[in-house]
Amino acid sequence: MDNSQNAEERIFEAAMDVFCDHGYDGTKMQMIADKAEISKASLHYYFRSKDKLFEKVVQKLFSTLLTAVTGSLKPEDDIETLIRQLISKHIDMFNQYKRETSFIFSEMMKHEDLIEKVLSGVHNIKDIQMIAERLQIERDAGRIIDISPQNLIINMISMSFYPIIAEPLVKRIFAYSDTEYSELLEQRKQIVADFVLAAIKRRD
Amino acid sequence: MDNSQNAEERIFEAAMDVFCDHGYDGTKMQMIADKAEISKASLHYYFRSKDKLFEKVVQKLFSTLLTAVTGSLKPEDDIETLIRQLISKHIDMFNQYKRETSFIFSEMMKHEDLIEKVLSGVHNIKDIQMIAERLQIERDAGRIIDISPQNLIINMISMSFYPIIAEPLVKRIFAYSDTEYSELLEQRKQIVADFVLAAIKRRD
DNA sequence: TTATGGTTTGACCAAGTAGTCAAACTTATT
DNA sequence: AATAAGTTTGACTACTTGGTCAAACCATAA
Numbered sequence: 001m002d003n004s005q006n007a008e009e010r011i012f013e014a015a016m017d018v019f020c021d022h023g024y025d026g027t028k029m030q031m032i033a034d035k036a037e038i039s040k041a042s043l044h045y046y047f048r049s050k051d052k053l054f055e056k057v058v059q060k061l062f063s064t065l066l067t068a069v070t071g072s073l074k075p076e077d078d079i080e081t082l083i084r085q086l087i088s089k090h091i092d093m094f095n096q097y098k099r100e101t102s103f104i105f106s107e108m109m110k111h112e113d114l115i116e117k118v119l120s121g122v123h124n125i126k127d128i129q130m131i132a133e134r135l136q137i138e139r140d141a142g143r144i145i146d147i148s149p150q151n152l153i154i155n156m157i158s159m160s161f162y163p164i165i166a167e168p169l170v171k172r173i174f175a176y177s178d179t180e181y182s183e184l185l186e187q188r189k190q191i192v193a194d195f196v197l198a199a200i201k202r203r204d
Numbered sequence: 205m206d207n208s209q210n211a212e213e214r215i216f217e218a219a220m221d222v223f224c225d226h227g228y229d230g231t232k233m234q235m236i237a238d239k240a241e242i243s244k245a246s247l248h249y250y251f252r253s254k255d256k257l258f259e260k261v262v263q264k265l266f267s268t269l270l271t272a273v274t275g276s277l278k279p280e281d282d283i284e285t286l287i288r289q290l291i292s293k294h295i296d297m298f299n300q301y302k303r304e305t306s307f308i309f310s311e312m313m314k315h316e317d318l319i320e321k322v323l324s325g326v327h328n329i330k331d332i333q334m335i336a337e338r339l340q341i342e343r344d345a346g347r348i349i350d351i352s353p354q355n356l357i358i359n360m361i362s363m364s365f366y367p368i369i370a371e372p373l374v375k376r377i378f379a380y381s382d383t384e385y386s387e388l389l390e391q392r393k394q395i396v397a398d399f400v401l402a403a404i405k406r407r408d
Numbered sequence: 409t410t411a412t413g414g415t416t417t418g419a420c421c422a423a424g425t426a427g428t429c430a431a432a433c434t435t436a437t438t
Numbered sequence: 439a440a441t442a443a444g445t446t447t448g449a450c451t452a453c454t455t456g457g458t459c460a461a462a463c464c465a466t467a468a
Contacts, residue, residue, distance in 0.1 A: 022229070023310075026228075028454085028455070028456090029455080030454090030456095038416080040456085041459085042415080044456085044457060044458080048457095049456080050457090105370060106227075106306070108372055109306040109369070109372070110225075110226070125377060145402070147399070151392065151395050154366065154374060154392075155399060158365065159358070159363065161362065162361060162362035163362065165309060168313070168319050169309075169319060170358060172323060173332060174354050188355065191355050198405075198407075199399045199402045200402075201402075203402075211445080211446085233427085234424095243448080245427090245428080245446070245447055246445080250445095253427075
């Protein structure tokens with residue numbers, strides 16, 4: 001671990017790393033201390049307890065993931081571009097932060113109360129609502145089929161999420177190599193977007 | 205816990221329950237013993253170690269989930285019925301076994317080696333391959349658009365999987381109540397199937 | 409230099425933790 | 439009833455764990 005950073009940063013980064021790999025219960029304070037190259041007592045000096053450190057890590061990671069997607073969406077784009085962007089950014093984000101994603105969703109299911117704590121400390125959820133509104137406008141105008149924005153958004157995120165969370169399983173079942181699977185994920189940016197656009201296109 | 209069953213069954217069921225709720229690291233042998241109403245020493249009498257018990261639990265659960273889906277698919281059905289069935293059964297299965305699903309996928313990401321052990325003890329993976337072959341036939345015949353069976357299957361399972369694994373998050377973001385969310389999942393059986401069928405329909 | 413205030417740690421503790429084992433208990437067989 | 443074989447457990451061990459604390463360390467300002 002980079003000793004040039006100050007202790008608090010070093011600890012926090014080590015904590016993010018270890019928590020992601022081992023989850024809350026699998027993480028021992030000593031592991032974080034070792035990775036940060038600092039004593040276990042110092043961990044408790046900077047962050048009072050394992051719980052407190054954990055909560056801050058979850059908050060930070062969740063915010064990082066959310067920003068990675070919403071930060072790059074331009075509301076002024078046309079709906080096709082918006083959909084292609086949304087899918088592409090989600091696949092990139094889930095892929096880049098696959099350990100973090102798996103960790104967040106896994107812990108979220110175990111401690112549902114985490115959601116409230118995490119979402120209250122995050123302000124760019126409205127970006128999702130912005131997308132929903134745009135889709136609703138297209139729907140009202142009859143430019144896409146009659147599907148609720150919620151269902152449409154869930155569908156798009158689903159198809160970006162699953163192949164990464166279930167990577168080891170899918171890879172094994174369809175006998176993909178590592179490189180083939182990377183290619184698949186890259187191709188899916190277009191495949192999924194085409195799929196969605198075909199599905200919502202009106203037939204006259 | 206039902207004392208009429210024999211000890212081994214009681215322990216195993218208790219273990220499935222506790223492991224699902226707390227994961228491997230969060231589960232303590234004493235918790236399982238308490239739930240099975242038996243001494244901790246008896247746990248080790250029937251299942252030598254925590255690891256051995258865990259592996260058997262994972263194996264059993266994975267097989268249960270897989271069978272819940274593949275057991276009800278009839279290859280002789282037409283492709284639309286097959287697709288509707290596949291989606292409906294997956295949503296039902298993920299919904300009925302949401303704790304188990306979350307547990308399996310979560311542990312699978314942490315210990316990728318589990319997959320080999322689990323898949324080797326399971327023989328109905330070919331049912332998935334059967335579906336893939338059917339989709340390939342439709343594709344070759346030009347009755348659906350040009351999309352690989354793998355991508356199509358991934359899409360269908362994705363849209364059934366995510367809303368359940370991310371339930372607390374989605375529920376909170378779109379402000380669904382418990383009953384509203386149940387209704388959503390029920391409706392999605394048709395919505396997702398329609399979505400997929402619309403997406404793969406050829407346009408001439 | 410020295411006093412001050414933040415930083416770091418080795419040693420420690422109380423509460424768990426998986427796993428063991430000899431002894432007690434139960435059931436079926438003769 | 440007596441023997442044997444399988445079952446159950448309390449008590450135990452060796453080890454781990456989150457957290458504490460007094461003492462040492464280090465920078466800086468007076």
